[in-house]
Amino acid sequence: MMDLQSVCVLLVLLVSADAHTAPPAGLEEIHNELQQLRNITQEQAMELTALRSRLDCAEQQLKAQREAPKVAFAVSLGSNGLVSTKNSHQKLIYKDVLTNVGNAYSPETGVFKAPVRGVYFIRYTATAPTEGLMSAVLYKNGEVQLTVHEPPAGPGSDTASNGAALLLEQGDELYMQLLPNSHLWDNASHHSTFSGFLLYTM
C-alpha cells in the first residue's frame, strides 16, 4: 500500500515525464494502468455523449406527443326523425353532439375540418325504414370517400355502416351527404351517427 504522498510524488513524476520518452523504470506498470484508466474514461465519455443524444431525442418525441392535438368527435342526426331527399343531394347536419374534443366538427355546417395533417379513423352508421332507399356518402372536399347503400325492401328498418382510416391534410373537410331520393332516420337514441378521431399526426 502506498500512502497518498507517495502517490502524489509518482503522479508528479509521471506528468513531468514527456509522453514520447520512456517512463522511469518501475513506473511502467503504473503508467500503463493510468493509460488504461484514461482509455476507460474516454470510452465512458463517448458512451455518455451517445446516451445524452438518445435522451434528447426521447425527450423531443415525448414533447411532440404531449403537444399533439387531441381530436375526437361523435355526433348524431338526433331527434330529427326522418331526413329525406327528392331530386338532389343534401348535406347532413348532425345536430346532437356526443363528443367534440378539439372542436373540429361544426354542428352548424355538419363539416369536420382536420385541424392537423394526420391519419384519422372515421366512421358512420345510417339507419332508415326499409320502405325507401337509404344511400349515405362520406365526402372529403367534394370527393366520395365511403358509401352505404340499401335499396328499398319490405317492412322494418336497415342499419348500415362504413369506416376507414383516412390520411387528411390540415384543413381537409369531411361531411356526409344523403343521395337523391333517399332517406335517413334518427331519434334521441342516436341510430345515425358520424364519428372519428385522430390516430396520429404525420
Ligand SMILES: *[C@@H]1O[C@H](CO)[C@@H](O)[C@H](O)[C@H]1NC(C)=O
Ligand atoms: C489506449 O488506447 C490507445 C488508443 O486507442 C491504444 O493504442 C492503447 O493500446 C490503449 N491502452 C490501453 C492500456 O488500453
Ligand SMILES: *[C@@H]1O[C@H](CO)[C@@H](O)[C@H](O)[C@H]1NC(C)=O
Ligand atoms: C327511438 O326509436 C326507437 C325505435 O322506434 C325507440 O325504441 C326509442 O325509444 C326511441 N328513443 C327515444 C329517445 O325516443
